[in-house]
Amino acid sequence: MNQPANEINRTLETSEPMLYRLLSALGRRAVFPPDIPFQAGEARGTSYNGTIGILTDGHGGAVPLPSMAAVLNLSAEDRTRAFLYSPVSGMPELRQLWRAWQRRSQPESIPSSLPLVTAGLSHSLSIAADLFSDEGRAVAVATPFWGNYPQTFAMRTGAVMHTAPGYRNGRYNTHAIAEALEDLPPGEPAIALLNFPSNPGGYSPSVAERAELRRTLLAVADQRPLIVILDEAYAGYVYEEEIPFTSMYWELAGVHEQLIAIKVDGATKEFSFFGGRVGFITFPIDPDSPAAKVLESKVMSLMRSTVGSPVATSQVILLQALRSGRAAEEIERARRLAHERYRVLKSLLAELDPELLRPLPFNSGFFALIEVPEGLPFTAEQLRHHLIEHHDTGIVSVPPRYLRVAICSVASEAIPEMMARVVRGAKELAVRKAA
């Protein structure tokens, strides 16, 4: 191990031994090197600053190409920030404003670091995987789950996915993570992935289910060190009043010595900024703690060695919403749009023949999940192909036997016809195969 990594690792070992213990080999090696960005940091504010590797007008202003500068309707200062490099950890103003956004109406006592800016939620997950996932590390997740998890964890780091059904008898299974880890020897560390509102599930647990889920996670943490990664891509898209709207992070951070909650969120869905690639990663430690500085150094090293720095342009665009004071209200408009489609689809799901297509619980997010009951003579994948070929209709199939239907990208008026075609297609396959 290199000397600077040794030093920050010792700091982490002293202040947050559990976090230290859970680091992967790469996580241990990672340290932001004292090279050019570091030296440029030290030279900040000098009158004659020849450290900075960006083309400027000589007084800190960007020199964008006119055809590109014309796109951005911004103050001169913000335009310069949009065209020049972002700090590797993200823009300080954005990090502060995002922390305030995350913590709105949360008690001060629950720890959360100053979020680090990433290149989107996938990148936050990939950084968490780099930090904590290694060859053979157990990653627990309820089925069905987002297809990118095994790519990010298993394919890249050699972790082993441990799964258990996310639904049992048509209801949300609060014990899935515990069940997934049942066969893992006690004491062996694990990573758990939680995703609310879920994709492909379109589900967020109720108050009672959250309490039960929390109890099962604490019981797992009694047995083994557990990193709980909260993938909150769809935060805010909740359509039923009794379903909690706030992040479950606040119920898990700092409550158990062996449970490390990591919050992954960002602008992609929450601020309807899919193309911007602004995500965040937040740790359950105070912003000024020595451990926060260590994790910041490690994340900056991983950031720099994968993508250099986060997108400045998108950070500046996101800043406009956070500075405006109207973010919550503007987001509510987007949520209502989805809510209206939810209402239409929800009532159509209630009318489905459960012998043919069985809807799973649906109360949030961008998707509804429908089960093709066992015993029918066609698979979800066959139905998907049939719908493209014969009904001009696209839906997603999720192994082993689920269909995912999006509400986020389909107009309310089109949902009844879309669902009519799905039902017609399913009936055709049921009859044809049975024949």
Added chain:
Amino acid sequence: MNQPANEINRTLETSEPMLYRLLSALGRRAVFPPDIPFQAGEARGTSYNGTIGILTDGHGGAVPLPSMAAVLNLSAEDRTRAFLYSPVSGMPELRQLWRAWQRRSQPESIPSSLPLVTAGLSHSLSIAADLFSDEGRAVAVATPFWGNYPQTFAMRTGAVMHTAPGYRNGRYNTHAIAEALEDLPPGEPAIALLNFPSNPGGYSPSVAERAELRRTLLAVADQRPLIVILDEAYAGYVYEEEIPFTSMYWELAGVHEQLIAIKVDGATKEFSFFGGRVGFITFPIDPDSPAAKVLESKVMSLMRSTVGSPVATSQVILLQALRSGRAAEEIERARRLAHERYRVLKSLLAELDPELLRPLPFNSGFFALIEVPEGLPFTAEQLRHHLIEHHDTGIVSVPPRYLRVAICSVASEAIPEMMARVVRGAKELAVRKAA
């Protein structure tokens, strides 16, 4: 190995056996999975498309927050593209236009793939490292080199850096890569990193040096499979008429069975769009070849598992320049700005006392490199600290004994005073330490 990876690996093994042989373990595992983005691709064009996980108005239009939408001065169509996801491989129009930009005045006979869009040049390098670099793989580079190379290759993948002096007797060393690999057993594959114009060097080889460098690389490829990664971040910033302006990729692609040239370029410096994070990676194979499809699948898998998709917003901004027909002319304005500062610094470097500060060859890029001669009683790092503390001046120190001075971010008028302070600081340390 999973089934889909096996299939595409077999295709690559048949059509480009050398490329296949050089893949890392991760490179072999990587395959774009037939899950949601794949299924959304298949459903493209259906009238009822419930596959897409983005919030739209129901007719394909983005639903941005008004405070953020107001920033972008774009047609409705481009604004939607800026706010929604980019394809994982990048926007087709941008990929085509960038390929045309890369190939301007190059013969049709030299192969180059349709470039894949990445999250910046660091990300292109990281993808190349993921594809081809493994525990113990030799990575050859001339010293001094950009500090991010060991982070991306050695820290992340466990590769071993092999170095040799990039300068000998104050002149560019065309044999550095060959020297760096001298002790590696013949037959053992290696990666070589070439960076012109260079950072921290500020140097591009002359016509004669390029011919010599090409000969040495071909001689290395006679001995072992060699991946040559051309990091062309500073493409175009060349200030002397006799120095070739075009990429060396065109002299290396497809010329030797055991030499694989990979082109890494992008908008960061070339289009003065530092904050945008748009890079490209290009392989020496024809766009429609089976091998190109295989590498595309692998890069898309690595893209998805690290950052999801490239930044759409920045791609749309870059498109404005490429579509305008004025890109070359607008870039020339930026180059001239740097050229004027180059002229000023170059004449000051000629006046340095070589016993105190010895300038290395300088003809391009954003930086000049100055050597602190051996035997002086101070290091480059000590001089850097001294200049910050006592002369309000920031420069970068590069081990073992180089100073890097930026022209890109310092006004012409300020360069003489900056250099006067560097000289004064060096004299003070020379005297103080000698005393």
